[in-house]
Amino acid sequence: MPRHVQFLTEHSVSRIPPILCAIILIFPKCYPDRMKFYFAFDSDESIRNICNEITGMTYTPDIDEADVVFFGPKPQIGKSTKILQRLYAGTDDLNLSSIPAGITVLSNAGGYNEPVAETVFALLLSHYKKVCRHNSDMHAGIYKKLGVETLFGKRIGIYGFGGIGQQVAKIASVMGMQVAAYSRHRIPFPDVTWHDSLEKLAESIDILVICTPLSPETKGIINASILDRFKGNCIVNIARANIVDQDSMLSFLSRNSDKYFLTDVWWGEPNIKVIPPENCVVTPHIGGNGGEYRNEAFARAFRSVKSFLEGNMHNVVK
Amino acid sequence: MPRHVQFLTEHSVSRIPPILCAIILIFPKCYPDRMKFYFAFDSDESIRNICNEITGMTYTPDIDEADVVFFGPKPQIGKSTKILQRLYAGTDDLNLSSIPAGITVLSNAGGYNEPVAETVFALLLSHYKKVCRHNSDMHAGIYKKLGVETLFGKRIGIYGFGGIGQQVAKIASVMGMQVAAYSRHRIPFPDVTWHDSLEKLAESIDILVICTPLSPETKGIINASILDRFKGNCIVNIARANIVDQDSMLSFLSRNSDKYFLTDVWWGEPNIKVIPPENCVVTPHIGGNGGEYRNEAFARAFRSVKSFLEGNMHNVVK
Numbered sequence: 001m002p003r004h005v006q007f008l009t010e011h012s013v014s015r016i017p018p019i020l021c022a023i024i025l026i027f028p029k030c031y032p033d034r035m036k037f038y039f040a041f042d043s044d045e046s047i048r049n050i051c052n053e054i055t056g057m058t059y060t061p062d063i064d065e066a067d068v069v070f071f072g073p074k075p076q077i078g079k080s081t082k083i084l085q086r087l088y089a090g091t092d093d094l095n096l097s098s099i100p101a102g103i104t105v106l107s108n109a110g111g112y113n114e115p116v117a118e119t120v121f122a123l124l125l126s127h128y129k130k131v132c133r134h135n136s137d138m139h140a141g142i143y144k145k146l147g148v149e150t151l152f153g154k155r156i157g158i159y160g161f162g163g164i165g166q167q168v169a170k171i172a173s174v175m176g177m178q179v180a181a182y183s184r185h186r187i188p189f190p191d192v193t194w195h196d197s198l199e200k201l202a203e204s205i206d207i208l209v210i211c212t213p214l215s216p217e218t219k220g221i222i223n224a225s226i227l228d229r230f231k232g233n234c235i236v237n238i239a240r241a242n243i244v245d246q247d248s249m250l251s252f253l254s255r256n257s258d259k260y261f262l263t264d265v266w267w268g269e270p271n272i273k274v275i276p277p278e279n280c281v282v283t284p285h286i287g288g289n290g291g292e293y294r295n296e297a298f299a300r301a302f303r304s305v306k307s308f309l310e311g312n313m314h315n316v317v318k
Numbered sequence: 319m320p321r322h323v324q325f326l327t328e329h330s331v332s333r334i335p336p337i338l339c340a341i342i343l344i345f346p347k348c349y350p351d352r353m354k355f356y357f358a359f360d361s362d363e364s365i366r367n368i369c370n371e372i373t374g375m376t377y378t379p380d381i382d383e384a385d386v387v388f389f390g391p392k393p394q395i396g397k398s399t400k401i402l403q404r405l406y407a408g409t410d411d412l413n414l415s416s417i418p419a420g421i422t423v424l425s426n427a428g429g430y431n432e433p434v435a436e437t438v439f440a441l442l443l444s445h446y447k448k449v450c451r452h453n454s455d456m457h458a459g460i461y462k463k464l465g466v467e468t469l470f471g472k473r474i475g476i477y478g479f480g481g482i483g484q485q486v487a488k489i490a491s492v493m494g495m496q497v498a499a500y501s502r503h504r505i506p507f508p509d510v511t512w513h514d515s516l517e518k519l520a521e522s523i524d525i526l527v528i529c530t531p532l533s534p535e536t537k538g539i540i541n542a543s544i545l546d547r548f549k550g551n552c553i554v555n556i557a558r559a560n561i562v563d564q565d566s567m568l569s570f571l572s573r574n575s576d577k578y579f580l581t582d583v584w585w586g587e588p589n590i591k592v593i594p595p596e597n598c599v600v601t602p603h604i605g606g607n608g609g610e611y612r613n614e615a616f617a618r619a620f621r622s623v624k625s626f627l628e629g630n631m632h633n634v635v636k
Contacts, residue, residue: 114470114494122443129440131601132450138600143588150608152432174492176432270461282456283449290468 032056032309038066040076041087047298054302055309068305070298075099085305087111087298089164089288092214092240096318105318106308110163111300112288117167119287120209120238123262124151127234127281152176155232157205159198160212160239161187168209168238180205183212199229206232214240224248237263238287246274253277350374350627356384358394359405365616372620373627386623388616393417403623405429405616407482407606410532410558414636423636424626428481429618430606435485437605438527438556441580442469445552445599470494473550475523477516478530478557479505486527486556498523501530517547524550532558542566555581556605564592571595 035057039048048059051070060066063078068085075084075094084099085106099105126132128149137144156172158165161183169179173191180193182201195201198221202208208230212218222235222244237244246267253261254277261280264287266272276282288297304315353375357366366377369388378384381396386403393402393412402417403424417423444450446467455462474490476483479501487497491509498511500519513519516539520526526548530536540553540562555562564585571579572595579598582605584590594600606615622633 115468118443118469118493119447121439122447122449125436125440126444126449129437129601129604131440131444131599132453134601134604135450135599138584138590138602139594139598141590141593143584143590143602145602145604145607147609148604148607150433150611151436152608152611153614170492171489174488175436266456266461272456272459272461275459276457280457281449281453283447283452284456284461284463286447286452286463286466289463289466290470291465293468293470296471 032306033058035067036060036065036080037068037070037305038063038076038078040069040071040074047295050295050299051302054299055306057305070301070305075105077103083305083308085301087301089116090213090240091317094317099318103318104308104316106304106315107317108297108301108304109315111297111304112290113163113167115290115293116164116238116287117171119264119283120168120236121171123236123238123264123281123283124207124234127260127262154178154207155180155205156207156209157181157195157201157232158209158211159183159201160210161185161189161192162211162213164238165209165211168211198226202226202229203231205230207234207236208232209236210239210243212239212243214243218243220245222249224251227252233258234260234262237261237265239265241265241267241269250274250277253279350624351376353385354378354383354398355386355388355623356381356394356396358387358389358392365613368613368617369620372617373624375623388619388623393423395421401623401626403619405619407434408531408558409635412635417636421636422626422634424622424633425635426615426619426622427633429615429622430608431481431485433608433611434482434556434605435489437582437601438486438554439489441554441556441582441599441601442525442552445578445580472496472525473498473523474525474527475499475513475519475550476527476529477501477519478528479503479507479510480529480531482556483527483529486529516544520544520547521549523548525552525554526550527554528557528561530557530561532561536561538563540567542569545570551576552578552580555579555583557583559583559585559587568592568595571597 033056037051037057038060052059057068063069063076065080066078067080068083069076069078069081070085070087072087081103083104083106086108089108089112091107096105128151130146130148133146153176155178158168158181161181166189169189169192172179179191180195180201182195182198186194210222219242227248249261257279259279264283265285266282267274269285351374355369355375356378370377375386381387381394383398384396385398386401387394387396387399388403388405390405399421401422401424404426407426407430409425414423446469448464448466451464471494473496476486476499479499484507487507487510490497497509498513498519500513500516504512528540537560545566567579575597577597582601583603584600585592587603626633
């Protein structure tokens with residue numbers, strides 16, 4: 001294990017003076033070929049080769065030899081583990097305090113932006129075009145046009161403007177929607193109207209899309225107060241169920257049969273204790289899934305480690 | 319009726335020498351305020367005011383006074399009719415030979431680009447994310463992830479590259495798809511791979527989207543020969559049913575249960591004589607529908623007439 005990588009992972013980078021940090025960060029670029037990685041998930045040779053090509057590191061089947069462990073649902077830690085790189089975008093379900101000091105945990109934020117943003121539009125478009133009901137009618141020989149809507153011209157409000165929120169904004173803009181957003185961090189983005197609070201965003205849009213990570217700050221943040229201000233028609237949750245307060249949302253849907261909750265996540269999933277009401281369209285957390293896309297998402301996790309070793313702190317969650 | 323407008327509509331513009339044409343076309347800009355329009359569809363004052371604002375013409379309830387007649391399903395002709403402007407994008411169902419010489423017929427091509435292109439993605443995304451089946455399961459308390467796909471990285475082939483095809487291409491590009499196209503007229507467009515024939519397009523893509531108008535040349539053009547070359551997964555028809563040869567497609571779907579036909583149009587609609595097979599997703603020609611969008615589509619028809627009077631020949635179909 002090169003000493004500077006050990007140094008980087010054993011200390012909080014933010015405590016290192018910038019000049020020393022810059023010197024340290026130049027070096028790791030030379031050393032990935034001496035490092036080893038382990039896969040804490042089912043893998044075949046082809047995906048190991050992709051990892052090797054992207055990172056320069058060598059695969060080991062022995063976790064105790066591995067400097068970097070790539071993992072899916074559960075992290076595994078070996079004797080040499082310095083970096084835990086998750087394959088998933090989110091890390092809200094991890095118990096970070098149980099991971100020993102000196103081990104850096106990286107998310108795969110950005111790893112699934114496109115399929116997740118697609119799922120927002122899968123929910124919105126199938127709802128607005130009444131695809132399921134129309135298709136079911138046509139298969140029964142019934143030709144009946146139900147009222148449909150277009151997204152063109154509608155005001156979409158994006159809460160959380162990370163990679164997924166930005167991809168939602170790009171698609172919405174091309175579709176001719178008016179894009180507004182609220183996020184802790186504003187980033188330069190064309191044709192986006194920024195709001196100072198979630199309340200102000202909720203008041204001024206037709207469609208609210210929740211794209212923020214789940215954290216102690218965002219848990220239950222979509223509550224009665226926000227829902228009361230929402231005058232639009234649809235709320236889409238593509239993030240995590242518990243960002244939305246369950247009682248508030250169920251009450252809102254019960255009181256407003258003409259408003260819809262389109263969601264890829266559900267409270268208590270995979271156990272469905274509360275059956276979704278009629279004005280819900282629900283998919284079972286398939287946003288990040290994507291058949292052949294899996295290799296692309298994994299490749300992004302491999303690039304995430306490489307990027308960290310090159311001094312980029314974007315995906316560091318611990 | 320100003321003489322030059324009469325001249326324009328009584329003669330094929332292509333027969334006018336370019337310099338004379340240019341002189342003629344400068345003049346009409348001054349005259350719309352002397353012209354009158356009639357609506358051969360149910361309308362209210364607000365939409366008449368929009369037409370007046372856009373065109374400068376005055377509404378008349380007497381068709382015989384109107385220079386321009388806007389129509390939906392059926393054209394109506396009065397004593398003064400010089401221009402028939404359709405509200406729909408397509409004109410394939412009109413019997414143009416029955417319309418007297420001297421009357422110009424204009425389509426509303428481009429009038430519905432966004433909602434129609436949205437419908438392509440409504441069909442594709444609801445299919446690839448299995449929205450209907452997933453939602454039905456979740457409402458039955460069943461949490462089961464079925465295999466889903468992402469559009470990211472897939473190769474989409476667009477047949478017909480007018481306004482709708484271009485809008486499909488824009489959305490597909492933003493979604494990270496590889497865009498290919500075949501069209502009689504190539505237009506400069508970023509990130510599109512052009513093919514020399516429909517056959518070559520069909521051979522090299524995952525998804526074929528039909529966006530071409532129905533005409534004697536395109537009727538039945540998606541036949542067994544094209545379908546045999548298609549190695550992809552989905553064919554989307556957003557145009558007109560009869561561009562696809564019915565027997566060839568039904569045979570193709572019967573032989574390839576893993577391939578899908580996603581379509582907003584159906585042979586013989588609104589009479590469904592053939593029930594769609596399982597590997598079809600069908601909506602009842604709702605592509606151009608869009609609730610509040612109606613005024614926007616109508617405004618585009620008004621601008622089409624204005625544009626014609628300013629010398630633009632884009633939407634002339636007769």
